Amino acid sequence: MSSSDTQITAAPAERRLTIAKAMSEAIGQEMERDPSIIVLGEDIGKMGGVFGTTTGLHDQFGRDRVKDTPISETAFIGAAVGMAASGMRPIVELMFVDFFGVCMDAIYNLAAKQSYFSGGKVSCPMVLMTSVGGGYGDAGQHSQCLYATFGHLPGMKVVMPSNAHDAKGLMLSAIRDDNPVIFMFHKALQGMGWLGTIAGSITDTPDDDYVVPIGKANIVRQGSDVSIVGLGATVHHGLEAANKLAEAGIEAEVIDLRTIAPLDRQTIIQSVSKTGRLLVVDDDYLSFGIGAEVITSVCESGAAPLKCPPQRIAHPDIPIPFSPVLEHFILPDAKKIEQAVLSMMKAEK
Amino acid sequence: MTEIRVPEGQWETDQEAALATWLYADGEAVSTGVTVCEIMVEKTSFEVPAPAGGVLAIAIAEDDVVVPGQIIGTIT
Numbered sequence: 001m002s003s004s005d006t007q008i009t010a011a012p013a014e015r016r017l018t019i020a021k022a023m024s025e026a027i028g029q030e031m032e033r034d035p036s037i038i039v040l041g042e043d044i045g046k047m048g049g050v051f052g053t054t055t056g057l058h059d060q061f062g063r064d065r066v067k068d069t070p071i072s073e074t075a076f077i078g079a080a081v082g083m084a085a086s087g088m089r090p091i092v093e094l095m096f097v098d099f100f101g102v103c104m105d106a107i108y109n110l111a112a113k114q115s116y117f118s119g120g121k122v123s124c125p126m127v128l129m130t131s132v133g134g135g136y137g138d139a140g141q142h143s144q145c146l147y148a149t150f151g152h153l154p155g156m157k158v159v160m161p162s163n164a165h166d167a168k169g170l171m172l173s174a175i176r177d178d179n180p181v182i183f184m185f186h187k188a189l190q191g192m193g194w195l196g197t198i199a200g201s202i203t204d205t206p207d208d209d210y211v212v213p214i215g216k217a218n219i220v221r222q223g224s225d226v227s228i229v230g231l232g233a234t235v236h237h238g239l240e241a242a243n244k245l246a247e248a249g250i251e252a253e254v255i256d257l258r259t260i261a262p263l264d265r266q267t268i269i270q271s272v273s274k275t276g277r278l279l280v281v282d283d284d285y286l287s288f289g290i291g292a293e294v295i296t297s298v299c300e301s302g303a304a305p306l307k308c309p310p311q312r313i314a315h316p317d318i319p320i321p322f323s324p325v326l327e328h329f330i331l332p333d334a335k336k337i338e339q340a341v342l343s344m345m346k347a348e349k
Numbered sequence: 350m351t352e353i354r355v356p357e358g359q360w361e362t363d364q365e366a367a368l369a370t371w372l373y374a375d376g377e378a379v380s381t382g383v384t385v386c387e388i389m390v391e392k393t394s395f396e397v398p399a400p401a402g403g404v405l406a407i408a409i410a411e412d413d414v415v416v417p418g419q420i421i422g423t424i425t
Contacts, residue, residue: 015383016372020394052394193369193389193411202372 014204018191020052022164022205023129023183026171027091028057029209031065034089037175039066040076041093050095051131051190073103077128081111084126089175094130097184098144111180112155127174129183132160133233133283135331136187136195140319143327145284147231150182151260151293157214158260160184162235163203164191166258169212177214184260186232200236217264219271223253226277226341229268229294231257234281234313240334245341252341260290265297272298276307277344281332286314308347311340350425351401353385357417360390368409368421369394375407379424386422388415399424 017025031037039054045068048055058066069076073094080090094100100107107128114124134143150158157179161167167185174181189201220235221242228238235256242252253271257264272278278298280291291312298304313332321327360366369389373379384396385405399405401424409421 017384018370018372018387021384047393050392055394191370191387192392193367193387193394194392197370199374202370 017164017205019167022168024055026168077103078106097130123178133186139322143320148289217267221254223251227271241337272304278310353422
């Protein structure tokens with residue numbers, strides 16, 4: 001290697017952020033541009049959010065625009081829906097998606113139906129950001145994903161970044177959208193040390209203004225033998241498995257959904273048309289889930305003749321265990337994906 | 350070679366701090382001023398900027414307890 005090569009390596013132009021920092025940067029930049037944006041939630045003020053989603057915003061914009069709330073999701077998420085109906089653009093944090101039970105009426109009966117029931121006269125430009133996922137021993141009421149629960153209900157968009165670049169771009173899209181957007185972020189990717197962080201989620205993130213469109217999946221690895229569809233943490237497991245499979249001569253295409261609703265069926269169908277094999281991996285409960293929807297979409301299209309039956313890996317239909325041994329036995333990982341693909345290749349006639 | 354140290358005077362000394370996340374891997378190149386790692390103190394994070402540009406050498410692993418002023422890595 002020449003000395004000039006060494007110099008290039010030593011002077012990168014990139015700036016890496018965690019998803020937490022990417023989210024707070026996006027919100028802060030948009031708050032500067034749009035005075036109608038208000039942030040609400042538990043510990044999102046002085047503390048900057050338990051998951052770092054609002055770091056620095058309280059100091060920058062003050063307590064009138066970055067409001068700590070009492071521990072009543074029923075009250076403050078209901079308040080956010082009302083704010084959105086009266087011309088503000090609230091961003092509200094539901095600390096754990098697991099807590100949705102006490103505020104779901106405001107979300108799916110009010111926010112999601114506002115525009116429809118008013119004949120389009122009253123929109124609901126609200127972002128509800130919420131943490132999902134387990135893997136750190138927080139048991140069955142703090143580790144769920146519930147992608148399908150939210151994706152199932154019409155009137156809301158649901159997004160989920162797998163890395164910091166997409167987190168910022170999706171957040172800017174979500175804030176500017178006139179519909180309610182559920183912005184899910186996975187704890188294993190967030191960049192909070194106490195949760196552990198999958199390294200691939202920390203990516204080069206431009207400090208300027210850009211959007212990642214809602215409803216568009218991303219092919220994060222090209223391949224010709226099998227399509228592995230994931231979102232959030234399972235994208236990284238899929239990539240790890242793909243690298244192992246490549247050693248065995250199997251080239252996997254890995255698709256990051258990025259948006260749960262509306263689902264980008266076209267990108268998935270095109271990929272499976274090329275590979276002929278489909279494996280869907282997510283960490284929500286198995287039945288009636290993302291895997292079922294993706295596989296059905298491909299089968300219904302008739303556009304992709306399959307070389308072997310499509311497969312899905314997800315969390316089994318039981319509450320998430322507290323014991324780390326049991327939890328990791330159950331959660332999707334790269335090894336399970338690798339083994340599933342190997343058996344799919346053998347299943348071919 | 351420039352040492353990377355845990356910032357001083359940003360939190361109470363009786364609070365335990367831990368090295369939360371390295372944003373770059375050992376041996377990767379970093380430029381001056383980018384955040385190289387985050388220190389976590391009771392669920393509040395503090396960013397540590399790169400004091401120089403160059404190749405990062407990590408001395409302290411994620412999850413290890415650290416104290417203000419401690420050397421956690423170098424940039425060469």
